[in-house]
Each structure stands twice: as structure tokens, then as C-alpha cells.
Amino acid sequence: MSHPRFPQAVPPEDPNVPVWPRRRVLQTGLTLGSAAWLAGCASLIGQAKPQVVVVGGGWGGLGAVRALAAEQVAAVTLVEPNDRFMSCPMSGHYVAGVGSLDELLHGYQRVEALPGVQRVRARVQAIERDRREVVLDNGQRLRYDHLVLSPGVEYMEESLPGFAAAREALPVGFRAFEHQAVRAQVERFYAQGGTLVMSAPKPPYRCPPAPYERAMLIAEQIKKRGVRGKIVFLDANAAPTPAPTAQPILGALKAYADVIDYRPNVELQAVDAGRRTLQTSAGELRYDHANLVLPMRAQALVRQAGLGQRWAEVELPSFQAKADARIFVIGDAQGSPQPKSGQVAFGQGRAVGEEIARRLRGQSGPAPAGDIELPVGICWAATSHDEAINVNVVTTLSPGEAPKLRFTVDPQPSARSGAAAWSWARGVWRAMLG
Ligand SMILES: Cc1cc2nc3c(=O)[nH]c(=O)nc-3n(C[C@H](O)[C@H](O)[C@H](O)COP(=O)(O)OP(=O)(O)OC[C@H]3O[C@@H](n4cnc5c(N)ncnc54)[C@H](O)[C@@H]3O)c2cc1C
Structure with a gap:
């Protein structure tokens, strides 16, 4: 039996457009854990909200920001140097000369308008773990109670x-x-x-x-x-x-x-x-x-902070850095066997945002016994402008065992998967930035 402890992409009417079961998670939290939740909130009353800094406004970082904004237990600062988000998924069409760049570009306005969220347009230069601060390239320092890192890769x-x-x-x-x-x-x-x-x-x-x-x-x-x-x-x-x-x-x-x-x-x-x-x-x-x-490999920032050699080493299923309980590393920068995909990164971000909220409310407990499913992966390999191969990956974590990856792959390209890839991308872009 598998426990979907982490938000999974639930197939809605169009099976390729992910719907995030946020409402279900929140309802469950309020029903099952309302006493603890109220106690947690009470303990926050009269105090400044805890500070969560999220580094990187890409697929993973936006998942964390959206989940934290929904939970409203922390002041969230997203640090991202670019003025807009640009998608790598679906970029193949544009690169080959048949798509428009506009399709890949999305503004951060709606994210910036989320309650409790501010965006700083800067690059993080260093993480000072002993002081719990990040140092920005504009000289500013941001103090954190929890830090989420999703700065992606370098060559x-x-x-x-x-x-x-x-x-x-x-x-x-x-x-x-x-x-x-x-x-x-x-x-x-x-x-x-x-x-x-x-x-x-x-x-x-x-x-x-x-x-x-x-x-x-x-x-x-x-x-x-x-x-x-x-x-x-x-x-x-x-x-x-x-x-x-x-x-x-x-x-x-x-x-x-x-x-x-x-x-x-x-x-x-x-x-x-x-x-x-x-x-x-x-x-x-x-x-x-x-x-x-x-x-x-992971961005230098992550490696220089002593979080791993090539990729950040993380605990599963929490994605907490092995070297530092205040830091979570998600997306392509972390070294779990999960595929390096945007869908996975966004799911990890949501899961980590919810886990931080649980911790801030004092609700976090031991992981459920038995198998746990980590965020699913959905990937597309376009084989022509109209056709694609769909690749789905489910990662299961069983106690004491290495994570197991189960793939479902289209045996051949189809126009159906070609169209579904665009539905999927538009659905996730909306969930991230809409
Ligand atoms: C051609 C191509 C096709 C792809 N197709 C798919 C697909 O079909 N499905 C799928 O799921 N995935 C796909 N992917 C993979 C997907 O793009 C990545 O897995 C995803 O972007 C990883 O998310 P991330 O948050 O780790 O990094 P990113 O999305 O790269 O985000 C990192 C962000 O951090 C910011 N940043 C970096 N350094 C700093 C710093 N020092 N301070 C502050 N901010 C910083 C960057 O500006 C960036 O916005 C594709 C990738 C490519 C290249």
C-alpha cells in the first residue's frame, strides 16, 4: 500500500493537466489536526511571523512559494534575479524555429500579489549557515528560519x-x-x-x-x-x-x-x-x-554552502539537507534518484512548503510507516511539431530501501501526446504563476 504523503498530480478531466490536491491537504489538516493547528497558530500570535527565504523562482521555488502562501504561517521572500519566468519545457519548438518565445515567458505579478509573499529581484551570492542569512548581490542580507533552495543547475x-x-x-x-x-x-x-x-x-x-x-x-x-x-x-x-x-x-x-x-x-x-x-x-x-x-551539477551556491559535492545531499522524503536541518533543497540541484524534471521540482516544492508549515505549527511527526510516493514526474519528448512521447515516473520509497522508479512510456509518438504536452505545460504554468 502506498501513502501519497506528498502532493501528487491527480488526473482531472484532461488527464494531462495536473490539479494540485491543495484543498484536500488543507481540509485534511484542519479536520484531523485542527487542535494542533489552532495551538500552533496561537503560539504565533503576537510574534513576528517566521521567515522563509526561497531561492530561485523556477519550477521548484514556485511550488514552495505557492504552498507556503496558501498555509499563511510564514513571511516568504522569493529571491529571483530575472524579471520574468521562462520555461525550458516546450522550448524545443521555439529553438527549432517553429514556436514563439512569448509562449514560454510568464510574469511574476500574481506570485508577488500572494498574501505574505515578497519578491526580491537579486541573486544570492552566499549562504551563511551559522548566521542563518543569505547574502544578495545588492549587498542586502536576508535572515531565515527556513531556507528553500531551488537554483537549478550549472554546466x-x-x-x-x-x-x-x-x-x-x-x-x-x-x-x-x-x-x-x-x-x-x-x-x-x-x-x-x-x-x-x-x-x-x-x-x-x-x-x-x-x-x-x-x-x-x-x-x-x-x-x-x-x-x-x-x-x-x-x-x-x-x-x-x-x-x-x-x-x-x-x-x-x-x-x-x-x-x-x-x-x-x-x-x-x-x-x-x-x-x-x-x-x-x-x-x-x-x-x-x-x-x-x-x-x-548543482549551482555553485549550493555546493559552496557545504550541502554536497556535485548535487545537494538530502533526506527523503523531506528533502531536508543532510548537512543542515533548516535548509531544504529541491528540484534539479538535489541528488535524489528522482528525475530532474520540472513537474517533479514543482511537486517537491509544494511538498516542502507544506512540510515547513507543518513544522512551524509544531505538527510534524514521524513519516507514515510503509511505502511513500514522492512527487510524480511527467515529461514529454516531442518527436515532431505535432507528435510526442509521454514519459511518466512514479517514485516509491519503502522503509530501508533505495527509492524505486516506475516508468510508463508511450511505445511510440502520437498526436494525442503532442497535444497533451501543451495542455500539461499550460496547466502547470497556471498553477505556478497564474
Ligand atoms: C529543453 C528542456 C525540456 C524540458 N522538458 C521538460 C518536460 O517536458 N517536463 C518536465 O517536467 N521537465 C522538463 N524539463 C526540465 C525542467 O526544466 C527542470 O527540471 C526544472 O526547470 C527544474 O526546476 P528547478 O527549480 O530546479 O530549476 P529552474 O527551473 O532552472 O529554476 C532555477 C531558478 O533559480 C534562479 N537562480 C539561479 N541561481 C540563483 C541565485 N544564486 N540566486 C537567486 N536565484 C537564482 C534562476 O534564475 C531560475 O529562475 C526540461 C528541460 C529542458 C532544458
């Missing part, structure tokens, strides 16, 4: 000698606000033709199906526009990852066999952007254009 540039010196010429486009540079590069490729080298690193990295998706969306345009060029796709893996997606993605790649030269088990070793050559485990390769996806 391991040192893994590819020659990359750092040519960073501007080789945009990766796996973080918000990098998509425009990749789109410009892809448009140059359409105009000039030649060889576009693309790559996928070994996992874990953000959204494993995304490099294949991007290649297929560009390949579709090569055919439609009659571009005199081809893609050489270098996969550091033996097949697309995670394993349950390999056959459907390899099957979809066959439709583009004339324009995508898919090469498994090839690792990047060095790049010379001046000579436009790549050293790889399969020898040297010349390119005209390149979109290389590098290995990733």
Missing part, C-alpha cells in the same frame, strides 16, 4: 577543454534565457547548411529526453525547409536514457535517418571553436555548427 564546463573560452559561440540552452542564443544558431544553420553537431551527456542531467527531442524538432525543419545540412548526434550513452525511453526514442529517430546521423557511445573530449573541431572518444570531427549539452 560542468571544465569537463570539455576549450569550451569555457568559446562559451558565447556554443550556447547550451538547457537553462532559461539561453534559448534565444540557440535559436539564432539554429537559424544560421538553416541558412548556411553544413554539419550541426549535437550531443547528450551521461546522466544525471536535466530532462534526459530533451537533447533527442531538440534534434528531432530541428531535423523536421531540415526536411521541411530543404536545408542543405545534417545533424551528427553524439550520444555519450549506449542508447537514449533513461532506459525505458530508449526504444521509443530510437524508433522515432528512424524517421529522420536521412538527416540525423546518430552515434552512440561517443564522448566529447575537447573542442576547438576556432578550428571548429571536436575531439571525441571516436576520433576528431569537424563541425559547422554545434549545440553541445554538457554534464551538469
Whole structure:
């Protein structure tokens, strides 16, 4: 028997639009725990509200902010440097030249208007755990009772000698606000033709199906526009990852066999952007254009705070940092085996927001015995502008065992999943920012 201790995406009338069972959680809290809840509130009366600082207004951070705002037990400060949110999910269409950037951009106004929430437009430079403060790039310091970190990933540039010196010429486009540079590069490729080298690193990295998706969306345009060029796709893996997606993605790649030269088990070793050559485990390769996806790790901020080496180490199911009980790390920056996906990050954020509220009310107790389901993952690999493969992941935590991941993957692309991907994205964007 599985206990959905954490909010799950409940299929509504459209099974691809997540509905967050917030009302159910709140009602349960008030019914079952009203005495404790009232006592908790009483203990807060007359005191300044506890301070919760949330770092990163992306998928995970917004989940935490929304849950905390609904609970109203803390003053919440969201620290995010960008003036708007830009989605990585669904960006493949825009990057390939067939979608609009506006679809991916959303304002923070509604989040800023939530009760008890303020947004500081700044970047966190350091976390001083002993003082329980974060230091912002504008010199301001914010004190916290609880800190939620969801600053996403950075690229391991040192893994590819020659990359750092040519960073501007080789945009990766796996973080918000990098998509425009990749789109410009892809448009140059359409105009000039030649060889576009693309790559996928070994996992874990953000959204494993995304490099294949991007290649297929560009390949579709090569055919439609009659571009005199081809893609050489270098996969550091033996097949697309995670394993349950390999056959459907390899099957979809066959439709583009004339324009995508898919090469498994090839690792990047060095790049010379001046000579436009790549050293790889399969020898040297010349390119005209390149979109290389590098290995990733948690932002330096998280690692410099002593929360983990490559990824933050967290307790499950709480996502509390192993090194510090006041800090929670969610989304792609944490190192649990959960997939690095936006849907998972948003669910983790909501769960952590609710857990912090429980703790502030003095309600937190031992985790329920038996299996626990962690937030679900819903991912899409578009194989053309109209079709996609749907990937769902359920993570179960059994006492004393490593988390188990159960995948459900479309065996082949369909227009139904292609349309459902957009319904899903619009539904989550609304839940995050609407
Ligand atoms: C091409 C592509 C397709 C994808 N498709 C899907 C999909 O179909 N489904 C899915 O579920 N997921 C998908 N993903 C994955 C998804 O985008 C990530 O898993 C998700 O963004 C992770 O959320 P996060 O909160 O950890 O990080 P992010 O969403 O990246 O948010 C991090 C935020 O922190 C801010 N920040 C960073 N450093 C600091 C700092 N020092 N101080 C303050 N703020 C800071 C950033 O500005 C950013 O807004 C896709 C990703 C890519 C690249």
C-alpha cells in the first residue's frame, strides 16, 4: 500500500493537466489536526511571523512559494534575479524555429500579489549557515528560519577543454534565457547548411529526453525547409536514457535517418571553436555548427554552502539537507534518484512548503510507516511539431530501501501526446504563476 504523503498530480478531466490536491491537504489538516493547528497558530500570535527565504523562482521555488502562501504561517521572500519566468519545457519548438518565445515567458505579478509573499529581484551570492542569512548581490542580507533552495543547475564546463573560452559561440540552452542564443544558431544553420553537431551527456542531467527531442524538432525543419545540412548526434550513452525511453526514442529517430546521423557511445573530449573541431572518444570531427549539452551539477551556491559535492545531499522524503536541518533543497540541484524534471521540482516544492508549515505549527511527526510516493514526474519528448512521447515516473520509497522508479512510456509518438504536452505545460504554468 502506498501513502501519497506528498502532493501528487491527480488526473482531472484532461488527464494531462495536473490539479494540485491543495484543498484536500488543507481540509485534511484542519479536520484531523485542527487542535494542533489552532495551538500552533496561537503560539504565533503576537510574534513576528517566521521567515522563509526561497531561492530561485523556477519550477521548484514556485511550488514552495505557492504552498507556503496558501498555509499563511510564514513571511516568504522569493529571491529571483530575472524579471520574468521562462520555461525550458516546450522550448524545443521555439529553438527549432517553429514556436514563439512569448509562449514560454510568464510574469511574476500574481506570485508577488500572494498574501505574505515578497519578491526580491537579486541573486544570492552566499549562504551563511551559522548566521542563518543569505547574502544578495545588492549587498542586502536576508535572515531565515527556513531556507528553500531551488537554483537549478550549472554546466560542468571544465569537463570539455576549450569550451569555457568559446562559451558565447556554443550556447547550451538547457537553462532559461539561453534559448534565444540557440535559436539564432539554429537559424544560421538553416541558412548556411553544413554539419550541426549535437550531443547528450551521461546522466544525471536535466530532462534526459530533451537533447533527442531538440534534434528531432530541428531535423523536421531540415526536411521541411530543404536545408542543405545534417545533424551528427553524439550520444555519450549506449542508447537514449533513461532506459525505458530508449526504444521509443530510437524508433522515432528512424524517421529522420536521412538527416540525423546518430552515434552512440561517443564522448566529447575537447573542442576547438576556432578550428571548429571536436575531439571525441571516436576520433576528431569537424563541425559547422554545434549545440553541445554538457554534464551538469548543482549551482555553485549550493555546493559552496557545504550541502554536497556535485548535487545537494538530502533526506527523503523531506528533502531536508543532510548537512543542515533548516535548509531544504529541491528540484534539479538535489541528488535524489528522482528525475530532474520540472513537474517533479514543482511537486517537491509544494511538498516542502507544506512540510515547513507543518513544522512551524509544531505538527510534524514521524513519516507514515510503509511505502511513500514522492512527487510524480511527467515529461514529454516531442518527436515532431505535432507528435510526442509521454514519459511518466512514479517514485516509491519503502522503509530501508533505495527509492524505486516506475516508468510508463508511450511505445511510440502520437498526436494525442503532442497535444497533451501543451495542455500539461499550460496547466502547470497556471498553477505556478497564474
Ligand atoms: C529543453 C528542456 C525540456 C524540458 N522538458 C521538460 C518536460 O517536458 N517536463 C518536465 O517536467 N521537465 C522538463 N524539463 C526540465 C525542467 O526544466 C527542470 O527540471 C526544472 O526547470 C527544474 O526546476 P528547478 O527549480 O530546479 O530549476 P529552474 O527551473 O532552472 O529554476 C532555477 C531558478 O533559480 C534562479 N537562480 C539561479 N541561481 C540563483 C541565485 N544564486 N540566486 C537567486 N536565484 C537564482 C534562476 O534564475 C531560475 O529562475 C526540461 C528541460 C529542458 C532544458
